[in-house]
Amino acid sequence: MSDSPTGLKAQLRSDLTTAMKARDALRSSTIRMVMTAIKSEEVAGNVARELSDDEVVTVVTREAKKRREAATAYADAGRPELAEKESAELAVLAGYLPQQLSDEELTALVAEEIAAATAAGKTGKAAMGLVMKGVRGRTAGKAEGGRVAAEVKAQLEA
DSSP: OOSOOOHHHHHHHHHHHHHHHTTOHHHHHHHHHHHHHHHHHHHSSSSOOOOOHHHHHHHHHHHHHHHHHHHHHHHHTTOHHHHHHHHHHHHHHHTTSOOOOOHHHHHHHHHHHHHHHHHTTOOGGGGHHHHHHHHHHHHTTSSOHHHHHHHHHHHHHO
């Protein structure tokens, strides 16, 4: 495993140092949490390895999803102070994620994949897996899986 971090990982380390110097407790604890998740991912499996930028984005996306779900759960349980903390952590993580696709961009992308699946002889619900695979490969961190699935389902049923 090399010591030269990927671009995003290096950015996280630099931002952690800056947050610690500024005594920004929320930012430093959030970045520490995501760095721990990255390190866990690197040492998982039989061989330790350095994650690529795309893999780091995947880890950050997964951590952001956890914060979003926790914020919703806390809000539903009547714990606004905890929901607010999770939302604040989510806002920090969002700064490290790629710009999300707009609804129009996602709709167009799904329509293209449906057209490709139709050309391959798949239609209706049978095309769902093929379309999801194609869209997921093209969105890579730019659209949440649930949002993509809902759009694919809506267009296939239309």
